[in-house]
Amino acid sequence: MPRIDAARQRGTIAGRIWTHTSRIAIALGLTSILLGPSAASPPANRSLEAWQAEWTQVLQGHVDAKGRVDFSGLAGDRTGLEDVVKLVAAVDPVSTPALFPTVEARLAYYIDAYNALAMYGVLDAGVPEQFGWLGRLRFFYLRKFVVGGRSISLYSLENDIIRPMGDPRVHFALNCMSVSCPRLPRTAFTPGGLDRELDAAAREFVGEDRNVHVDREARMVTLSAIFDFYTKDFLAKAPSLIDYVNQYRANLVPRDYKVMFADYDWTINDRSRVGHGAP
Structure with a gap:
């Protein structure tokens, strides 16, 4: 998710790989992730489809229709x-x-992995009320997870692996569990449907007034801070931010409008704190 200066984890994996992964986890203080009651069954024996189904089950059980997480x-x-x-x-x-x-x-997996790790990280941190500056430093840079047997931060997962894959629509799918993130979906992203799913996420994001607010009297558009954080990614696909946004909007923003950016709300998107409601 957004960088801190913006205000701002062959064949069957078992044996050697599993032992190596466990050692990394122990070194990082992550035994609660890897050495739980079900650790006796190497997780790689499960298919990716089964893993996606498990992740979907978590989302449907603990995320409501507005994308708020029931952390309690x-x-x-x-x-x-x-x-x-x-x-x-x-x-x-x-x-x-x-x-x-x-x-x-690959991209669907990394998006789902990022979102799952972010959810776990917030839960493991005791569900803070918000990410302050120091909290963001700890959560995105210093907190390490294990991905495929290697230690990595959420910052590196996003910026060194996901973003270089070259699809800026990931910014409408990655979720660090903050209020200003895109809505967290209630189903996993999938290889076969990824293009359609990312398009839908883009349309939903730019269709929300909080993310693209048009003031026709002032001839100004206020965009989510995500467009400020990742301007370079969006401009690789369109001549301007307005041009990029208009690819996914029914009501086009005039190209000559002044562009401003909204503040990013780092409040944790905890359903019990940011509002109640039935899924």
Whole structure:
């Protein structure tokens, strides 16, 4: 998710890889992720489809239609999320490339992995009220997870792996569990449907007034800070931010409008704190 200066984890993975992953986890103080009750069954024995189904089950059980997370309920029912994170720790497109034969398979996996790790990280941190500057430093830079047997931060996962894949629509899909993030979906992203799913996420994001607010009297458009954080990515696909936004909007923003950016709300998107409502 946004950088801190903006205000601002072959064949069957077992044996050697699993032992190596566990040692990394122990060194990082992540035994709660890898060494839970179900650790006796190496997670890579599960198919990626089964993993996506598990992640979808977590999302549908603890995320409402507005994308708010029931962290209180999740704290009392951690097994599903922990199982999702265990597979991320053991398997990824680098450690097991045969499982990810397409760009779509790799990108869908990394998006889902990022979101699952962010959810786990917030829960593991005790669900703070918000990410202050120091909190963002700890959460995105210093907090390490295991992805495919390697230690990595969320910052590096996003900026060194996901963003270089060259699809700026990921910024409408990656979710660090803050209020200003895109809506967290209730289903996993999938290799076969990824292009359609990212298009839908883009249309939803730019269709929300909080993300693209048009003031026709002032001839100005106020964009989500995400467009400020990642301007370079969007301009690689369009001549201007307005041109990029207009690709996904029914009501076009005039190209000569002045562009401003909204402040980013780092409040944790905890359903019990940011509002109640039935899914």
